[in-house]
Amino acid sequence: MTTDINEPIKVKLIVGKGSIKIISLFWNNRVIPVESITYRWTTKKGIYPLFHFAVLSNGSVIEIHFNPVYLQWELDRIHMDG
Numbered sequence: 366m367t368t369d370i371n372e373p374i375k376v377k378l379i380v381g382k383g384s385i386k387i388i389s390l391f392w393n394n395r396v397i398p399v400e401s402i403t404y405r406w407t408t409k410k411g412i413y414p415l416f417h418f419a420v421l422s423n424g425s426v427i428e429i430h431f432n433p434v435y436l437q438w439e440l441d442r443i444h445m446d447g
Contacts, residue, residue, distance in 0.1 A: 370442055373440075376391070397423075418430070
């Protein structure tokens, strides 16, 4: 089952030399722990890039993206089993 969310979120992450590790997401007054980044890709909104991530949390895949123009993270959708 896939649920579209499309809402702003906050993201706790660690940035290193050429790498990023997403620790947790803050959405709807909840902390969502992130186990790993399973996929990453880039799209464009006009001429500006959007940086997308699929992350694994408690058996669900969560798609998020970062808009560097507005310095804003957004939760796009959640894919759950069942």
